[in-house]
Amino acid sequence: MDEALIITGAGTRVGLHCALRLHQQGYKVLAHYHTEREELEQLRQRQIPCLQGDLSTREGIEQLAEALVDRCTSVRALIHNASAFETTPTDATAATDLFGRFYHIHMLAPYRLNQALSKALNNCTAEHSDIVHITDIFADNPNPVFDIYCASKAGLANLNLSFAKQLAPKVKVNAIAPGPIRFKAWHSEAVQNSIIEQTLLKTEGGEEAIYLAVQCLLDNPYMTGGTIKVDGGRSIANL
Numbered sequence: 621m622d623e624a625l626i627i628t629g630a631g632t633r634v635g636l637h638c639a640l641r642l643h644q645q646g647y648k649v650l651a652h653y654h655t656e657r658e659e660l661e662q663l664r665q666r667q668i669p670c671l672q673g674d675l676s677t678r679e680g681i682e683q684l685a686e687a688l689v690d691r692c693t694s695v696r697a698l699i700h701n702a703s704a705f706e707t708t709p710t711d712a713t714a715a716t717d718l719f720g721r722f723y724h725i726h727m728l729a730p731y732r733l734n735q736a737l738s739k740a741l742n743n744c745t746a747e748h749s750d751i752v753h754i755t756d757i758f759a760d761n762p763n764p765v766f767d768i769y770c771a772s773k774a775g776l777a778n779l780n781l782s783f784a785k786q787l788a789p790k791v792k793v794n795a796i797a798p799g800p801i802r803f804k805a806w807h808s809e810a811v812q813n814s815i816i817e818q819t820l821l822k823t824e825g826g827e828e829a830i831y832l833a834v835q836c837l838l839d840n841p842y843m844t845g846g847t848i849k850v851d852g853g854r855s856i857a858n859l
């Protein structure tokens with residue numbers, strides 16, 4: 621595949637929406653997904669190739685890296701969207717296990733895929749190719765209940781800077797730090813209302829807000845090592 625736009629975690633929610641919108645804009649989307657689910661039909665109907673992979677293990681990461689290198693002769697963009705979000709368990713062994721899982725998904729997977737695809741990113745015929753890391757506003761201001769999640773996203777934010785330095789001038793490397801974009805089914809109404817109250821714009825952002833930030837980064841020829849916050853002002857509220 622030439623000039624592929626690879627997006628991880630594209631089976632549902634933000635990743636699925638971005639994959640569909642970028643395909644609509646004419647990008648040659650290659651979607652990674654984790655769990656087989658009905659929503660994937662929306663990608664398959666459009667002949668968007670879908671590759672399954674579990675990014676919580678070293679083997680799973682290596683398998684996906686190898687499959688992508690085999691398939692892609694050149695890459696226009698690599699979007700690291702795959703993520704897991706859970707509170708830290710109180711049990712020490714369970715917390716250590718979670719640390720390993722989040723480290724693999726949020727840090728090692730983007731690191732290895734960036735390395736493995738750097739040649740294909742350099743082969744892109746456009747003036748620039750792009751890497752986009754989807755982090756979180758919690759990377760700068762962690763919520764201690766989610767300390768392992770926040771620390772692993774902070775690690776990803778730091779990798780964003782290293783890769784911007786390593787892959788310039790051909791590859792632009794940027795991050796998007798979302799705030800409350802789409803609540804999980806397990807967020808209670810009371811929690812949702814209190815989080816919305818903490819934003820300046822008084823609403824959750826929705827998937828389109830992230831797609832618009834991705835498109836902005838792909839279009840902008842003079843941004844690298846940057847981060848766009850898409851958080852309705854939550855990170856500066858109450859200061």
Ligand SMILES: NC(=O)c1ccc[n+]([C@@H]2O[C@H](COP(=O)([O-])OP(=O)(O)OC[C@H]3O[C@@H](n4cnc5c(N)ncnc54)[C@H](OP(=O)(O)O)[C@@H]3O)[C@@H](O)[C@H]2O)c1
Pocket residue numbers: 628629630631632633634635653654655656673674675676700701702703704705725754755756757797798799800801802803
């Ligand atoms: N939603 C928000 O309000 C919000 C807030 C801050 C930051 N963000 C960030 O924005 C991005 C998109 O948010 P989202 O809410 O759409 O994310 P999400 O639903 O939590 O997860 C994104 C994708 O990651 C995949 N994933 C989970 N575990 C995986 C594994 N072991 N291997 C491979 N893929 C795996 C999921 O697939 P399965 O479901 O099939 O496992 C899912 O498709 C994420 O990076 C998230 O951290 C979102």
